[in-house]
Amino acid sequence: xxxxxxxxxxxxxxxxxxxxxxxxxxxxxxMRMLPWQSPVFDTALPATLPLTGAHAVLIFSKTNGFRHExxxxxxxxxxxxxxxxxxxxxxxxxxxxxxxxxxxxxxxxVFLSTTGEILTPAQKSAFEKYIExxxxxxxxxxxxxxxxxxxxxxxxxGTFFRxxxxxxxxxxxxxxxxxxxxxxxxxxxxxxxxxxxEWYNFKENIRKNEGFQVLLSLNDGSYPSFWYKMNGDHxxxxxxxxxxxxxxxxxxxHHADTFSDPTAMRHMIGxxxxxxxxxxxxxx
Ligand SMILES: [Zn+2]
Numbered sequence: 001x002x003x004x005x006x007x008x009x010x011x012x013x014x015x016x017x018x019x020x021x022x023x024x025x026x027x028x029x030x031m032r033m034l035p036w037q038s039p040v041f042d043t044a045l046p047a048t049l050p051l052t053g054a055h056a057v058l059i060f061s062k063t064n065g066f067r068h069e070x071x072x073x074x075x076x077x078x079x080x081x082x083x084x085x086x087x088x089x090x091x092x093x094x095x096x097x098x099x100x101x102x103x104x105x106x107x108x109x110v111f112l113s114t115t116g117e118i119l120t121p122a123q124k125s126a127f128e129k130y131i132e133x134x135x136x137x138x139x140x141x142x143x144x145x146x147x148x149x150x151x152x153x154x155x156x157x158g159t160f161f162r163x164x165x166x167x168x169x170x171x172x173x174x175x176x177x178x179x180x181x182x183x184x185x186x187x188x189x190x191x192x193x194x195x196x197x198e199w200y201n202f203k204e205n206i207r208k209n210e211g212f213q214v215l216l217s218l219n220d221g222s223y224p225s226f227w228y229k230m231n232g233d234h235x236x237x238x239x240x241x242x243x244x245x246x247x248x249x250x251x252x253x254h255h256a257d258t259f260s261d262p263t264a265m266r267h268m269i270g271x272x273x274x275x276x277x278x279x280x281x282x283x284x
Contacts, residue, residue, distance in 0.1 A: 039064040039117040042095035049097075052105040053088035055278055060109055062093040064116030068142065070256040074112050077259035081269050085281050098123040100130065108136030108276025111143035113253060118146060128152050132243030136275035140268065141253030144200065156247055158206035158238065164254075165199045167226045171255055174199055175222035176236070179214050184280050185239070185248060185271035186215055193263055198254035199223065201230055212240040216250070216267070237267065239274065248275040 042062075059078055061071045075091045082089030090106075095118055103109065103126060119127065124147075131137055137156060145161035147153045154160060165172055173196040178189045199218060206212050216237035220229045237250040248271035258264045273280050 041118075041120050041123075042093075043120065045096045045099075046094065049102060050090055050092075052090060055086055055276075056088045056090065056106045057082060057272065057276060057278075058097075058103070058106040058109045059089060059091040059112050060093070060098070060114065061091065061112040062095055062114055062118040064118050065145070066115050066142065068113040068115075068254060070141075070253060070258065071113050073256040074140065074253065074259045077265065078110065078112075078272075081265065085269070085273070085278070087278065095119050095123050098127050100126045103127070103130040103135065106135065106276075107278055108138055108272055110138045110140060110272060111146065112140045113142045114146040115142050116146065117149070119150075124150055124152070131156065131245035131247070134244035136245060136272075136277065137242075137247040138268075138272045138275045139247070139249040141200075141251060144202065144249065144251065156242055157249055158209045158212055158240065159202040159204040162201045162203045163227065164201065165223070165225050165227075168224055171196045171198055172223035172225070175219035177217050177219055179217060183213065183215055183239070183270075184274040185237070185267055187270060187280070188266055189263060192219075194222075195252065195258075195261060195264060196255060197252050197258060199225075200236065200251040201227075201234075202251075205230060205233055206235055206238055207233060209240070212238050214238050215248075215271070237271070239271070246275045246277070248272065 057078070059075055061075065079089045098119055139157060142161065144157055144159070148160050173194050176193050176195060178186050178191050178193070180186055181189070181191070207214055214235040216235070218234040218236055220232050220234050236252065239246065239248045250268060250271060252258050252264055269281060
């Protein structure tokens, strides 16, 4: 009997090992724990500092972890939106530009799908001062999977990325509920709409955080996932104020189509404008 069991176990062993390796790879992928990547920091400034005009928006997309293919698409879309709205949009991945002298030229800094540990202690300190003195922050998608060990950044965001949709679908279409329809980021958005994307779960539900305002949430019952979600209350976009500064975050943006989806773009452009105290687009 025991030997039959052992034979069966040996027969199943390759399958069990494959399953364990797949699960391990899934966990590493979803937690972005890529031990072979060590962060690269920037300390050298460009020979000439890029000058900005009025209503300046800085897009920062440095990655020291997973790199989203949608980053370049997003930069192009925000530059186009900048031309339409009279914003001077600059994009960089040089962390050395996160210094007080350079940042003070910008109304808002967009962390566009940043990942990993990307700033030195001095750069973090400059960014904290910039926001608390009235600067704007707009985080897109994996901006919440960035700098998990930076306590101030955690307070700015309210929580961090936990994991995302993967099985049975990586990019399922989900129903999005627009909350706080009067907020500038939500003006003109349908009450309920659908979009396909990689949907994030977070370590904490930010709805309980004092001073935070939920802008969008997911209808958790509207898409499949073998993994547990957010217990039926699933904020994916939110805002709050830090010192004199403002923050806006949205979890959407893995899918490059996000940046050509008029509803998603309306939300993100409205959120960036609100965070940067910029005039809202006129056609809203
Ligand atoms: Zn993603």
